[in-house]
Amino acid sequence: MDIKMIEGGVCAPHGFMASGVSCGIKESNSLDLCVLASEKACAAAGTFTPNAFKAAPVVLTLEHLEKSGRLQAVVANSGNANACTGERGLADAAAMARLTAGHLGIEASLVGVASTGIIGEYLPMKKMEKGIAAAVKALSPQAGTLAARAIMTTDTHPKEAAFDFGGFCIGGMAKGSGMIKPNMATLLGFITTDARIELPDLSKALKASVEASFNLINIDGCTSTNDSVIILANGASEVEVDPTDFGAALFQVCSSLARILVEDAEGATHLVRVNIAGANDAAEAKKLATAVAESPLVKTAFFGGDPNWGRIVQALGAVEPGLDPSGVSIKIGGLAVCLCGEPISFDVESLEQAMAAKEIAVEIELSRGEAGIEVLTCDLSYDYVKINAEYHT
Amino acid sequence: MDIKMIEGGVCAPHGFMASGVSCGIKESNSLDLCVLASEKACAAAGTFTPNAFKAAPVVLTLEHLEKSGRLQAVVANSGNANACTGERGLADAAAMARLTAGHLGIEASLVGVASTGIIGEYLPMKKMEKGIAAAVKALSPQAGTLAARAIMTTDTHPKEAAFDFGGFCIGGMAKGSGMIKPNMATLLGFITTDARIELPDLSKALKASVEASFNLINIDGCTSTNDSVIILANGASEVEVDPTDFGAALFQVCSSLARILVEDAEGATHLVRVNIAGANDAAEAKKLATAVAESPLVKTAFFGGDPNWGRIVQALGAVEPGLDPSGVSIKIGGLAVCLCGEPISFDVESLEQAMAAKEIAVEIELSRGEAGIEVLTCDLSYDYVKINAEYHT
Numbered sequence: 001m002d003i004k005m006i007e008g009g010v011c012a013p014h015g016f017m018a019s020g021v022s023c024g025i026k027e028s029n030s031l032d033l034c035v036l037a038s039e040k041a042c043a044a045a046g047t048f049t050p051n052a053f054k055a056a057p058v059v060l061t062l063e064h065l066e067k068s069g070r071l072q073a074v075v076a077n078s079g080n081a082n083a084c085t086g087e088r089g090l091a092d093a094a095a096m097a098r099l100t101a102g103h104l105g106i107e108a109s110l111v112g113v114a115s116t117g118i119i120g121e122y123l124p125m126k127k128m129e130k131g132i133a134a135a136v137k138a139l140s141p142q143a144g145t146l147a148a149r150a151i152m153t154t155d156t157h158p159k160e161a162a163f164d165f166g167g168f169c170i171g172g173m174a175k176g177s178g179m180i181k182p183n184m185a186t187l188l189g190f191i192t193t194d195a196r197i198e199l200p201d202l203s204k205a206l207k208a209s210v211e212a213s214f215n216l217i218n219i220d221g222c223t224s225t226n227d228s229v230i231i232l233a234n235g236a237s238e239v240e241v242d243p244t245d246f247g248a249a250l251f252q253v254c255s256s257l258a259r260i261l262v263e264d265a266e267g268a269t270h271l272v273r274v275n276i277a278g279a280n281d282a283a284e285a286k287k288l289a290t291a292v293a294e295s296p297l298v299k300t301a302f303f304g305g306d307p308n309w310g311r312i313v314q315a316l317g318a319v320e321p322g323l324d325p326s327g328v329s330i331k332i333g334g335l336a337v338c339l340c341g342e343p344i345s346f347d348v349e350s351l352e353q354a355m356a357a358k359e360i361a362v363e364i365e366l367s368r369g370e371a372g373i374e375v376l377t378c379d380l381s382y383d384y385v386k387i388n389a390e391y392h393t
Numbered sequence: 394m395d396i397k398m399i400e401g402g403v404c405a406p407h408g409f410m411a412s413g414v415s416c417g418i419k420e421s422n423s424l425d426l427c428v429l430a431s432e433k434a435c436a437a438a439g440t441f442t443p444n445a446f447k448a449a450p451v452v453l454t455l456e457h458l459e460k461s462g463r464l465q466a467v468v469a470n471s472g473n474a475n476a477c478t479g480e481r482g483l484a485d486a487a488a489m490a491r492l493t494a495g496h497l498g499i500e501a502s503l504v505g506v507a508s509t510g511i512i513g514e515y516l517p518m519k520k521m522e523k524g525i526a527a528a529v530k531a532l533s534p535q536a537g538t539l540a541a542r543a544i545m546t547t548d549t550h551p552k553e554a555a556f557d558f559g560g561f562c563i564g565g566m567a568k569g570s571g572m573i574k575p576n577m578a579t580l581l582g583f584i585t586t587d588a589r590i591e592l593p594d595l596s597k598a599l600k601a602s603v604e605a606s607f608n609l610i611n612i613d614g615c616t617s618t619n620d621s622v623i624i625l626a627n628g629a630s631e632v633e634v635d636p637t638d639f640g641a642a643l644f645q646v647c648s649s650l651a652r653i654l655v656e657d658a659e660g661a662t663h664l665v666r667v668n669i670a671g672a673n674d675a676a677e678a679k680k681l682a683t684a685v686a687e688s689p690l691v692k693t694a695f696f697g698g699d700p701n702w703g704r705i706v707q708a709l710g711a712v713e714p715g716l717d718p719s720g721v722s723i724k725i726g727g728l729a730v731c732l733c734g735e736p737i738s739f740d741v742e743s744l745e746q747a748m749a750a751k752e753i754a755v756e757i758e759l760s761r762g763e764a765g766i767e768v769l770t771c772d773l774s775y776d777y778v779k780i781n782a783e784y785h786t
Contacts, residue, residue: 052710053718053734084706084718086735119703120736220689222704223711296613296689296773297781304782310512311615313477317445318616325446325477341446342479343513380689381782382775388690389697389774 002166003252009144009160012171013194015039015236019138020150023131025079025117025124031150033128035100035135036190037073041110042232044071045203047210049227055083056093057113058228064097064109069199071232074190075100075132076114078151078175083119083225092123099129103136114188114228116153116175148173151188154266154387161256165249167239168195172253174229176219176261189214189229189257191250196235201243205250206231213254216286217376219265220384221294229254262376267383270302271359273374278327280369284320289375291319292362299380305355307346309337312362327367333360395559396645402537402553405564406587408432408629412531413543416524418472418510418517424543426521428493428528429583430466434503435625437464438596440603442620448476449486450506451621457490457502462592464625467583468493468525469507471544471568476512476618485516492522496529507581507621509546509568541566544581547659547780554649558642560632561588565646567622569654570612582607582622582650584643589628594636598643599624606647609679610769612658613777614687622647655769660776663695664752668767671720671759677713678766684712685755685768692773698748700739702730705755720760726753 011018016038020031046065048058057076064071075096082089097111104111115123148158155177162171174189197205210229231250241249262271274292279285292298295315301308309330317323325341333354335346354360404411409431413424439458441451457464468489475482490504497504508516541551548570555564567582590598603622624643634642655664667685672678685691688708694701702723710716718734726747728739747753 050711050714051707052714052716053706054710081703084703084731084734084736086719086733088735118701119707120731122736222688222690222707225703225707225710295615296777297615300778300781303778306782308511310474310477310618313446314444314512314615314618317447317618318443321443321445323445326479338477338513340479341477342481343477343515380778382778384689385693385696385773385775385778388693389699 004164006162006164006169008162008171009148009173010036010171010190010192011141011144012162013169013192013236015194015234016192017139017141018143018147019135019140020143020146021131021135021138024127025077031146032079033077033131033135034147034150035073035075035139036147037104037139038232038234039236040234041070041072042234043069043197043199043202044230044232045199045206046228046230047207049224051223051225053084053225055081055115055226056085056089057082057115058226059090060093060097061112061114061228064112067109070110071112072106072110073100073104074112074114074230076151076188078153079117080115080121080123081117081119081226082115082123085122088122092125095125096128096132099132100136103133112230116151116188116226119225144171144173151175156264159257159260159264161253163249163252168193168237168241170249170253172257174257174261177264177266187224187227187261191231191253193233194235194237195233195239195241195246196237197233197241197243197246201246202231202233205243205247208247209251209254212251213258216374217258217262218290218293219262219378259376262378265378266387267381268378269381270379272302272377272379273359273361274377275361275363275374276366277372278366278368279371281371282373285371285373287319288316289373291315293375293377296380302360302379303381305352307332307337307351307355313338329365331363333357397557399555399557399562401555401564402541402566403429403564403583403585404534404537405555406562406585406629408587408627409585410532410534411536411540412528412533413536413539414524414528414531417520418470424539425472426470426524426528427540427543428466428468428532429540430497430532431625431627432629433627434463434465435627436462436590436592436595437623437625438592438599439621439623440600442617444616444618446477446618448474448508448619449478449482450475450508451619452483453486453490454505454507454621457505460502463503464505465499465503466493466497467505467507467623469544469581471546472510473508473514473516474510474512474619475508475516478515481515485518488518489521489525492525493529496526505623509544509581509619512618537564537566544568549657552650552653554646556642556645561586561630561634563642563646565650567650567654570657570659580617580620580654584624584646586626587628587630588626588632588634588639590626590634590636590639594639595624595626598636598640601640602644602647605644606651609767610651610655611683611686612655612771652769655771658771659780660774661771662774663772665695665770665772666752666754666767667770668754668756669759670765671761672764673762674764675766678764680712681709682766682768684708686770689773695753695772696774698745700725700730700744700748706731722758724756726750
């Protein structure tokens with residue numbers, strides 16, 4: 001495949017339009033509502049949070065997708081998650097779909113809904129009503145970035161990716177940047193493509209790509225109530241794509257977005273790649289990488305620029321009491337710090353340099369099997385505490 | 394039982410002596426080595442970390458206890474955990490026992506060893522040798538607090554508890570105050586008693602008391618490589634105690650120490666009691682309370698004084714996807730904030746007051762069964778980040 005990175009985000013593929021408006025959920029008057037729409041109905045698939053407290057829009061969108069596997073539009077807001085809002089929340093999510101559909105002149109069941117923000121507050125439906133009308137009116141093939149901006153919460157910039165795969169395009173947008181331990185799905189992510197692809201292939205490709213991208217990032221170990229990744233394929237390119245090729249293409253878009261999310265993690269000063277090798281199987285590798293990625297002691301050590309590998313082995317050994325310490329070796333920034341479970345001397349200056357880099361690799365060899373995995377995470381800084389202590393209800 | 398809180402810590406029971414000296418492991422010349430000794434050999438039991446990377450002193454002390462169930466002394470140092478130090482670490486731990494035993498004129502197998510501090514560095518044995526000689530020489534029935542001070546790392550004060558149960562005494566000391574998610578055991582805790590009690594009863598009482606005290610505190614979700622709680626019963630009171638009475642007495646000492654540990658948690662500004670009711674069983678209750686206690690989003694909200702209960706339900710729902718949201722109700726500081734999974738209005742001023750208190754209760758009703766539990770935790774502050782980013786290897 002001839003692959004080219006392009007501009008435009010979710011509007012890069014043919015036949016998609018988007019918009020981002022301010023409807024007044026956020027006090028700051030910043031953008032907080034977006035609509036994404038296709039010229040014609042799309043094959044559509046999604047992956048969603050397994051959290052017991054699934055938000056109302058997650059429940060509704062699951063219903064819509066299960067009904068027909070088709071969507072033509074998505075409406076999403078930031079500033080309010082519409083989670084833990086009971087029957088009233090479900091009615092509000094349904095109203096968002098109905099209002100959007102009405103202005104577009106389509107069936108309400110063809111509209112997906114997503115929300116992100118504070119949990120446990122009802123949506124201000126008067127404001128939503130006006131906002132949805134304005135957003136549909138503002139739809140444009142040039143407004144991908146405005147839409148990406150309208151779904152931001154603590155994100156410091158809009159997050160987009162788009163690639164031309166020679167014949168068809170895939171574009172996407174996503175938002176982070178706290179409560180991020182995706183599981184089955186993640187945060188909000190919206191992906192569009194003009195490839196012509198059958199629904200079962202689309203679903204399968206989305207599931208595999210999300211598993212290997214969004215589900216391998218972990219900012220703070222907290223799986224949200226609103227995690228949703230939705231893909232719309234409108235076939236506008238008229239290119240019938242091989243499912244395997246499409247899967248590889250989609251993975252590229254998902255992993256680009258996932259990486260951008262970790263780079264903009266709340267308060268983060270480093271991106272840390274936790275690489276596990278020599279595990280018995282992928283599940284074990286993921287469990288161990290996750291334990292390291294979630295450890296507040298490991299994360300604060302990286303913030304402090306300290307190669308305190310004792311905290312890494314502590315995290316490994318706590319979740320896998322059967323681990324053989326003598327099989328464990330660790331490199332930080334390419335430099336060995338622990339060999340077969342014991343300290344080895346290293347050049348302090350080189351290591352300090354490696355830990356000052358924006359991106360730091362932690363390579364952990366377990367010597368028990370052939371499986372490996374890489375989880376992307378970040379450090380834990382004063383600013384993470386600041387952002388989350390000051391984000392008031 | 395007539396119960397009286399008394400002074401003296403581990404030296405409160407008859408026939409025990411202790412000491413705390415500076416042997417030079419810590420650069421600051423603060424106390425870093427303690428010896429605890431009984432006039433005669435004691436029935437002894439311990440509970441230890443399940444971490445795969447068990448420190449050398451944990452491995453050694455387990456051996457000594459399994460051999461005979463008897464100890465007469467314990468030697469412990471702070472500033473170096475002697476963990477991830479391989480064969481050399483095991484030899485160093487054995488040397489600590491041998492040196493202590495030599496000066497006391499007893500068998501090396503009657504000495505328990507414990508270490509706490511940085512992981513992955515070898516002990517400075519020349520310094521240890523001198524220090525152990527000085528510590529044995531300094532043994533005194535008045536030096537309980539010096540010993541408690543010598544095992545401190547990031548603790549801001551020594552941690553002791555002692556009670557007279559009418560006829561016999563139990564005293565204890567412990568240290569925290571990060572890497573604290575005890576599991577089967579915790580941190581370092583040393584408990585002495587002059588009660589006359591059989592070894593099986595002693596072991597059983599220790600296990601039960603630790604499970605219901607130390608194992609229900611959680612500062613940062615990190616189970617250490619060195620967790621050890623050791624109890625010595627020398628029978629010097631000549632009071633034969635009923636095992637059930639002894640169990641209740643021991644629980645009182647353990648829960649006092651556990652609570653003191655959380656109150657002095659790294660950087661903490663609040664003690665948060667996470668109380669789960671209406672769970673199917675105790676294991677489920679503990680899993681859910683732990684999820685709330687470990688959530689960085691919940692912990693930063695408490696630091697910020699924010700009743701952001703959405704983060705509490707997120708934590709519950711993420712680890713128990715089968716939870717029925719409509720059964721979940723939450724009170725913070727005695728005030729209802731969430732009823733049957735939905736928001737209810739509350740008096741903002743009263744809630745702000747409740748969250749400003751040093752101690753905050755979070756009561757979570759699940760409405761699925763009869764089991765409950767309470768886990769003690771703390772908030773996540775700038776100072777936790779500061780302490781752990783600046784604690785350099």
